[in-house]
Structure formats: structure tokens, C-alpha cells
Amino acid sequence: MAAFHLTFTNTSTFILMGIPGLEYFHLWISIPFSFSYFTCLLGNVTLLFVVGKDQTLHKPMYLLIFMLALTDICISNFFMPKALCIFWFDLKDITADGCLTQMFFLHMLAFTQSAIFVLMSFDRYVAICNPLRYTTFLTNARIVKLGFVGLLRSAVLILPLPLLLSRQPFCANRMIAQTHCEHMAVAKLSCGDIRVSSVYSLVVTIVVVALDRTLIFLSYGFIIKAVFRISSNKPNWKALNTCTAHICVMLTSFIPAFFTSLTHRFGQGIAPHIHVILANVYLLLPPMLNPIIYGFHTKELYDKVGKYTCRR
Template sequence: MSYFTTLLGNFTVLFVVGKDQTLQKPMYLLMCMLALTDIAKSTSTLPKALCIFWFNWNGITAGGCFTQTFFLNTIAFTQSAILVTMAFDRYVAICNPLRYATILSNTRITVLGFVGLIRGVLCMLPLPLFLSWLPFCANHTIAHTHCENMAVAKLSCGDITVNSIYSLVVSFVVSGLDLMLIALSYGLIIRAVLRISSRKAHQKAFNTCTAHICVMLTTYTPGYLNSLTQRFVQSIAPHTQVILANVYLLISPMLNPIIYGAKTKELRDKVRRCTCRM
């Protein structure tokens, strides 16, 4: 049910923004990019998980497993880059509203999206290579509904230090840098807002950031919890690790379109009009 809700919500955002010319602006283009990554994140894992639960189709080839690992992590890095761009978009909208159209255009946002995608591909390309070089034991059963990098690596009879260190360092360096940039953007936003004397202006400025902050919490928090428990918490029950991994894949893609629909009046009104016409 969560997967179908994810598809419905994100495809609704794509449809409404694509159909309405007035919504084809940088902020809504970023929402569409986020929706695409949410669809890709869910679709790269959940259909296979449903096949496991419904039809007991447990098998997957080594190549398919490594490919799933690569795509899942690439999508996560791309999504993080989109969230950074969203923070910059909010900074420009609040701190430099008169120059918004010149600083951020649809073309520039598209270029930034492709840069984020290329960054994710380059950072994650070594992961399936490291996994393919590992010798694997007789037990090829992954205690997950998808091919999570560390869950696959732990099946190996060899030394997984390189794989573990690389994935940990890259994840925390890249996402740490992204979080620093987001924090910098919001620090500048808060400084600019506090200089405004009007309380109504304060509320309006912070309301424009609420949706983005909620999306960041639903994206980064489960991701960090999943990554840390996989590497450092040995006492946690296997089923708890599986639940955390699936929460990361389910909650964020399902909630993101709901959050933006609830917090963005213009988008909410357009969705309502499209629904009424149908």
C-alpha cells in the first residue's frame, strides 16, 4: 500500500507541474526532481520486495544485486544534492527575491540536477566493483528485502575493510558537506529574517522553509540510522535492521509529496482543480 501511495503522490506532482505552465518554475522543477528520485528509489527495491512476500521469489543474480546496490546509493546521493539545491533556492527566494529570476532559471536548475546525478554515479561506481572482487561463502542469503551494500559485503569470506571504509567515508563526507551547505543556507536565511521587523514577514519567510525542513528530516534521519546500525550496532536484532532499511525506502518517498502538497498552497490548489476536472 505504501508503494502505491508513493507512486500516486509523486506521479501526481509530476503530472500537475507538467500540465500547468504557471508551475513550471525553479521551485516546482526541484519538486519534480525530488519526485523522480523518490519514484526511482522505491521502484529499484520495493517491487522485488513485494515479489518476495507475495510469491516467495527470493532469488537474485549477483549482477542484479550489485546493480541494485549501485542504483540505490546513486539515487540517495542525487537526492541529497537536490535537497542542497532546494535550500539554496529558499535562500535566494528570501534573501534576494528581486534577483531570483536571474540567479535561478529552469535551465540552471536542470544543470545542477545533472551535476548531482553525475556526482552520485562517480562516487558510487566503485561500490559494485568492490563487491564483485570479494570472495563469497556458501551462504548467499541476504537478511534484507534488497541488496544493501553492507548486508551483501558481510556474506563475504574475505576482508571487507576497503568496502566498509570507502562507503562510510564517501557517505559521510558527501552527505556531511551537503548538510553543511544546507545549514549555511538556513543560517543566512535566519539572519536575514531576524533583520526584518515585521512579525508577519517572519512567519511568511519561515513558512516557505517548513516543507523543505520536513523533507530533510524524513530523508536524512532514517538514512543515517540505517547506515550506522549496519556498521556499528552488532546487538540489534536482524528484523530490526530490516525494518529500519525499509522505513528509509518507504517513509520518505511516500511522505514527500504529501508534505509539499500540504505546505505549498499553489500546488495544493492546482491538484484540487485537476482532481475536480477529472
């Protein structure tokens, strides 16, 4: 990240406007943001503590939940503190280095989250379709290695974005109509040629999203096919129920992402604050809901959380 400072030109700070058109209501808007943030931290830290402490949960499925909780905490911490500073104290300035660093980590963590979803679907596929090979094929060590590969893939693919922008000249207008530094929002402030950066961003996003979603849909397609075949036309709901929490968590991420993307590309007539609110929902809602979903839909995890919280 030090390279950003050495090559950035023309300006050292940007202005994050928060939610344009709703500045008067920033203090009120901060209430649901704060609630979501602290709920996210409480829920995900609880998951990390329970899964980390209880030896019986040291299994591939729960290690993936642990990784997702850690990713959710990181996303929230790279996004929410600055947003709350804007809402509470009107502190809108962000340094160029800080902006590019925030942009890198938010996009990188989003790709990492997508990779974890792929691993979760693959974990359920092996557990249901090849149960005899599950313990030998998907070991804890292998899951950790695959998680690291997903993180490395995300970092390598996202790193060129801030590096390309750090070499761009920026105009006098430094106002970003957002609560955080998003790639295209920053790129549009440049006075230079951003075609390479824009094309690279679009291609990488399409490739990663298409590949990951395809692998996820194939995994659950094979799972459903196997469950119906094994159960002689009567579906084994107990087997499918092990996938319910994963599917709900994925939907809480995919649906806001879909509507955010849709409004950015085809919502020219939509008010700017709607775009910003949707982008914030995409970053805010999944990290808050994920621990709640896993807590209620995964019985073994629910029992362990109850055990440790009640004991205290």
C-alpha cells in the same frame, strides 16, 4: 553494469531473506508495504503530471519538487517490487548482476536525493536573502544543469562500490538478511579482503553527508538570520513558511537515516528484524510522505492539484 557479469566469481545468485525472524508474518507485513508503495506512486506521479503540465509551475522551486518526485519513484521501483515478491511469493533469489545493479541505483539515488535537498535549501536562500537576483541567477535551465551535476556526482561516487564487489570471491553462504541488496550486507558475504571497499564506502558517505548537511544548515541559518533582521525582531512567518515543506521533507528522510545508521553501528544487542525494518522505513517512508507534504504545505501546488483532479 555489464562489467559486473564478466568479473563476478564463485556464485551467480544471492538469497534475500526478507525480514529474518518474521517470515511467518511476511504476508501481513506486505500490506503496509503495498499501501505505501501505491501511495508513493500515486502521489509522485500526480506531482510529475501537475508540475509538467501547468506552465505557471515551471519555476525553479517546482522543478526541484519534480526532480525529487522522480527520484522517489525510482527508489521505490528499484526496491519495492522485489520486496513484495519475497513477501507474496517467497521468491528470494536474485542474480549477482541484479543485486549489484539494485545496490548501485539505490545508493546512487540516495545521494542524488541529498543533492536535491541542497539545491532546495539554496533556492530558498536566494529567494529570501537575495530576492532581486532570484529570477536572473536561478533560472530553470541552471536548476536543470545543477540537478544533472548532482546526479553525475552520485553516479561517479557510487560506481566503484559494485565494481569492487564484482571482483570479490564469495563464500558458500549467500544469504542476505535484507529485503534489498545493501552494500555492506553484500560485502560481508565475501571471502576476500573487503577493506578497500569498506573504507571507500565509509569515507564517501561521511564526506557527502557532512558536506550536504553543512550546506543545508548554513542556508537555513542565513535564511533565519535574514528574516529576523529584515523584520525588525518580529519574524516574517510568511517568508519562513515557504521553507516549511522543504524542511518537513528533509526531516522525513534524515530522521530514519539517522536511526538506521545508529542501530547499525551501536545496536549489536538489537534484534536483526529491527535493523531490517528501520532500513526499509528509510527507503519506504520518505517517498510516500513527500508528495503529501508538498500537496498540503505548498498552496500554489495544492490549488493546481485540486484543479486537475476535480476537473477529472
